[in-house]
Amino acid sequence: MGFKILKIHQLRRIILSFLHDIGMAALSFIISLYLRLGAELFLWPKMDIFIGMIIFTSVATVVFISLRLDKIIWRYVSLGDLGKILRCVALTIIIFIVCQFVYNRLDAFPRSFLVIEFFILTAMITSPRFLYRFLKDGEFGALLEKANYQRTPVLLVGAGNDSDLFIREMKRGKEAPYRIVGIIDETDKRVGRSIRGVPVLGNLAAMPNICRQLERDGIAPQRVVITDPIIDGQTVRDIVEISDKLGLPLSRMPQVANLGNMKPKPSSFEIRPINVEDVLGRPQMVLDPLPVKNLIFGCTVLITGAGGTIGSELAQQVAGFQPAKIIILDNSEFHLYKINLQLEEKHPKVERHAILGDVQRLSDIENAIRLHTPDVVIHSAALKHVPVAEENIIAAVRTNVLGTRNVASTVIKKNVKAMVLISTDKAVNPTNVMGATKKLSELICNNFQQGSDSCKFVSVRFGNVLGSTGSVIPLFERQIAAGGPITVTHPDMMRFFMTVKEATSLVLQAAAIPPDTVKSQNGNIFVLEMGEPVKILDLAMQLVRLSGLRPNKDIAIKYTGIRSGEKLYEELFDQNETLLETTISDIKLVSSGIKQTAEFDEKLNQLEKAVDRQDERATLNYLCELVPTFTSKA
Numbered sequence: 001m002g003f004k005i006l007k008i009h010q011l012r013r014i015i016l017s018f019l020h021d022i023g024m025a026a027l028s029f030i031i032s033l034y035l036r037l038g039a040e041l042f043l044w045p046k047m048d049i050f051i052g053m054i055i056f057t058s059v060a061t062v063v064f065i066s067l068r069l070d071k072i073i074w075r076y077v078s079l080g081d082l083g084k085i086l087r088c089v090a091l092t093i094i095i096f097i098v099c100q101f102v103y104n105r106l107d108a109f110p111r112s113f114l115v116i117e118f119f120i121l122t123a124m125i126t127s128p129r130f131l132y133r134f135l136k137d138g139e140f141g142a143l144l145e146k147a148n149y150q151r152t153p154v155l156l157v158g159a160g161n162d163s164d165l166f167i168r169e170m171k172r173g174k175e176a177p178y179r180i181v182g183i184i185d186e187t188d189k190r191v192g193r194s195i196r197g198v199p200v201l202g203n204l205a206a207m208p209n210i211c212r213q214l215e216r217d218g219i220a221p222q223r224v225v226i227t228d229p230i231i232d233g234q235t236v237r238d239i240v241e242i243s244d245k246l247g248l249p250l251s252r253m254p255q256v257a258n259l260g261n262m263k264p265k266p267s268s269f270e271i272r273p274i275n276v277e278d279v280l281g282r283p284q285m286v287l288d289p290l291p292v293k294n295l296i297f298g299c300t301v302l303i304t305g306a307g308g309t310i311g312s313e314l315a316q317q318v319a320g321f322q323p324a325k326i327i328i329l330d331n332s333e334f335h336l337y338k339i340n341l342q343l344e345e346k347h348p349k350v351e352r353h354a355i356l357g358d359v360q361r362l363s364d365i366e367n368a369i370r371l372h373t374p375d376v377v378i379h380s381a382a383l384k385h386v387p388v389a390e391e392n393i394i395a396a397v398r399t400n401v402l403g404t405r406n407v408a409s410t411v412i413k414k415n416v417k418a419m420v421l422i423s424t425d426k427a428v429n430p431t432n433v434m435g436a437t438k439k440l441s442e443l444i445c446n447n448f449q450q451g452s453d454s455c456k457f458v459s460v461r462f463g464n465v466l467g468s469t470g471s472v473i474p475l476f477e478r479q480i481a482a483g484g485p486i487t488v489t490h491p492d493m494m495r496f497f498m499t500v501k502e503a504t505s506l507v508l509q510a511a512a513i514p515p516d517t518v519k520s521q522n523g524n525i526f527v528l529e530m531g532e533p534v535k536i537l538d539l540a541m542q543l544v545r546l547s548g549l550r551p552n553k554d555i556a557i558k559y560t561g562i563r564s565g566e567k568l569y570e571e572l573f574d575q576n577e578t579l580l581e582t583t584i585s586d587i588k589l590v591s592s593g594i595k596q597t598a599e600f601d602e603k604l605n606q607l608e609k610a611v612d613r614q615d616e617r618a619t620l621n622y623l624c625e626l627v628p629t630f631t632s633k634a
Contacts, residue, residue: 013070013217013218014070017069017070018064018065018069018070020128021060021069021125022057022060022061022064024121024124024125025056025057025060025061025064025092025121026053026057027124028117028120028121028124029052029053029056029057030049030053031120031124032113032116032117032120032121033049033109033113035113036112036113036116037110045108048108051103051108052100052108052109055096055099055100055103056092056096059092059096059099060088060092060121062095063088063091064088064092067084067087067088067091069084069085069088069125072085072129074132074133081129082126085122085126086122089121089122089125090118093117093118096114097114152177152178152179152222152223153178153179153180153181153221153222153223154178154179154180154181154221154222154223154225155180155183155207155210155211155214155221155223155224155248156180156182156183156184156198156224156225156226156227157184157186157204157224157225157226157227157228157231158183158184158186158227158228158231159183159184159187159189159190159193159195159200160227160228162227162228163183163195163198163227166180166225167196167198168196178223178225180198181214181219181220181221182198182199182200182201182214182221183195183198183199183200183201184201184202184203184204184206184210185200185202185203186204186228186235187203188203191203204235204238204239204242207242207246208246211246211248221248222248222249223248223249223250223251224239224248224251225251225252225253226239226250226251226252227253237538240542240545241545244545244550288509288584291509291512291513292505292509292512293321293322294512295376295418295512296321296322296323296508297322298323298324299323299324299374299375299376300323300324300325300326300372300373300374300375300376301318301323301326301327301374301375301376301377301378302329302368302369302372302374302377302378303318303327303329303378303380304329304330304359304365304377304378304379304380304407305329305330305359305379305380305382306329306330306335306336306380307328307330307332307334307335307336307339308330308335309465309500310422310500310503310504310507311328311330311339311380311381312335312338313500313501313504314378314504314507314508315328315342316343316346316347317504317505317508318378318508319343319350319352320347322350323350324351325351325352325353325372325374326350326351326352327352327353327368327372327374328340328343328352328353328354328355329355329356329357329359329364329368329381330355330356330381331356331357331359331381333356336354336356337354339354340352340354353372355368358403359381359399359403359404359406360398360399360402360403360406362406362409362410365407365410366410366413366414369410369414369416373414374416375416375417375418376416376418376419376420376511377407377411377416377418377419377420378419378420378422378511379404379408379419379421379422380422381399381403382403382422382438382441383396383399383400383434383437384424384434385434386426386432386434386435386566389432389434389437390432390434390563390564393616393620393623394614394616396433396434396437397433397437397611397619397623398611400434400438401437401440401441401444401607401623402608404421404441404444404445405444405604407419408444408445408448408457409448412448412451412454412455415454415455416455417454417455418456418457418458418511419445419455419457419458420458420459420460420507420511421441421442421445421457421458421459421460422460422507423438423439423441423442423460423461423462423525424438424461424462425461425462425463425496425527425570425571426438426570427439427441427442427461428461428570428572428573428574428577428629429571429574429631430627430629430630430631431566431567431630431631431632432566432632433620433623433632435630436623436624436630436632437623439627439630440623440626440627442459443600443626443627444604445457446459446524446525449524456524457524458510458511458524458525458526459524459525459526460507460527461526461572462496462498462502462527462530463495463496463498463570464495464496464497464498465497465498465500465503466498466499472539473539473543475487476539476543479555480543480544480549480555484554484555484557485555485556485557485558486544486555486557486558487558487559487560488536488537488540488557488558488559488560489536489560489561489562489563489566490536490559490561490568491535492535492537492568493535493536493562493568494533494534494536494568494569494570495534496530496533496570496572497530497533497534497539498530503528506526506528509584509587510587513526513583513584513587525577525589525590526582526587526588527572527573527579527587527588527590528586528587528588529585529586529587529588530572533569537557540557541557572590573590574629576629577590577591578590578591579591600626603622603625603626604626606622607619607622607623607626610622620632
């Protein structure tokens with residue numbers, strides 16, 4: 001029913017526009033004749049005048065309909081539309097001349113009046129439109145815009161400084177590809193007001209009605225653009241859902257630095273798509289770079305696993321703080337080559353060394369640290385995929401546990417100032433081999449910390465990293481590209497999520513926390529305040545919507561069942577741990593009451609021997625003994 005009403009309103013607008021233009025054509029015919037003949041017009045044969053006006057008006061009607069003069073929206077008419085009006089008027093006069101010649105050889109009227117007709121009809125069609133827009137905008141500047149009817153109409157979300165900036169740039173650029181038809185205020189504080197003449201039409205709840213009204217007015221938005229740079233993830237998800245129901249694509253405002261780079265081709269100025277990071281469910285954490293700079297500037301930093309998602313981002317961020325040297329180590333030649341090339345292109349002045357090595361081999365680590373004497377070692381190398389670790393227990397223990405011990409023991413011997421271990425929330429009450437190996441890695445670092453006064457050991461525990469290799473996001477994106485279905489293990493599966501930049505910033509920030517904080521609180525594990533966990537199902541549905549498709553209609557969602565070792569919910573600390581405040585509000589310190597026993601090292605050696613003889617059963621048994629909270633289905 002609403003659809004039919006909408007079409008009636010559109011038809012009414014078109015009809016009114018045509019009636020105005022056709023009426024102006026008829027009236028302009030009489031005015032032009034009067035300006036040419038003066039009082040003599042009243043003595044002119046009335047039948048000739050009547051037939052001439054009918055022919056002229058009929059020709060104008062056909063031309064106006066054929067060239068779709070109604071497409072020029074009165075609310076946004078500009079000088080760019082004048083060309084189309086001139087073409088309509090000129091074509092009308094030319095066809096009228098032909099018709100009149102066939103009718104009476106042009107003997108009924110003085111031919112010079114057609115020159116007057118050209119200017120009069122142009123003025124009578126254009127002036128009401130320009131006056132209407134002037135009354136709406138209250139300024140003449142908008143009338144000077146060009147090709148306004150070709151611009152994409154957009155609806156902005158966010159009634160703040162960024163909307164003001166976006167509107168200003170769209171009015172300033174002669175070839176700006178977008179025109180703003182209205183603003184939605186998600187905070188509901190500025191509804192009823194306007195920004196640079198653009199009205200703030202309502203809040204998010206009113207958005208569907210606003211879009212319907214704009215369509216009835218002939219200025220239906222074709223896109224929604226979020227201008228607020230710090231809008232929270234839940235609000236973004238609400239906007240995604242509303243835009244999806246309205247069939248409108250959703251984008252973010254361009255970077256402020258790019259706003260002035262408008263070129264004649266609209267494709268040269270693209271608003272940014274909504275990324276999955278935008279629906280995180282909370283504002284992204286912005287951590288203080290000053291302590292990190294004080295830690296890294298002029299120092300030598302070694303990063304293991306530097307070719308991975310976290311490792312490569314760490315390398316980029318570390319290089320930005322101007323270290324004396326950066327050492328990147330990875331066991332993949334391709335990944336090592338890739339990150340080395342990126343550093344060379346983006347940070348050519350930073351001295352760097354690429355080492356093809358494996359943390360499983362103690363000699364590789366000892367050689368790297370002996371040659372380059374790093375001040376800080378960031379241990380990012382690990383097997384992190386739960387199903388892979390479940391199927392490859394020996395490899396997971398050798399890399400995650402014994403690899404960590406190789407790095408930790410070497411930094412002690414070589415007097416490295418700090419070692420940072422990348423851990424995971426799966427280490428809390430682990431139910432899988434990967435989580436248990438990361439928990440044991442934390443215990444190893446804690447054990448070394450208790451026996452060292454010269455080196456600070458820090459473990460950083462965070463949730464799933466959005467978009468990292470092997471995470472659900474790339475998997476969902478591939479499944480959507482293939483037409484579905486999207487596979488979700490369980491409808492209630494929930495996870496903590498972080499962006500790559502958040503995760504790496506946390507690592508560096510935690511490394512910069514003073515050593516006395518760690519020792520005084522009996523803890524060396526840090527976690528980021530990650531907000532509420534996000535349902536994997538909700539994330540999948542958001543990705544489908546962001547792709548312009550409909551969940552369970554265009555893309556099916558299939559439940560595959562919980563995999564071995566998976567939990568429905570992850571935790572950030574267990575019953576033996578306490579979260580404590582640090583000097584940074586978004587970073588918490590995990591304080592543990594558990595002390596390592598004298599037999600910890602002996603059991604660790606037995607674990608190593610079981611790995612060397614490829615005894616999976618014994619390896620799993622020792623892993624359970626060393627990590628008492630580990631509950632393995634195997």
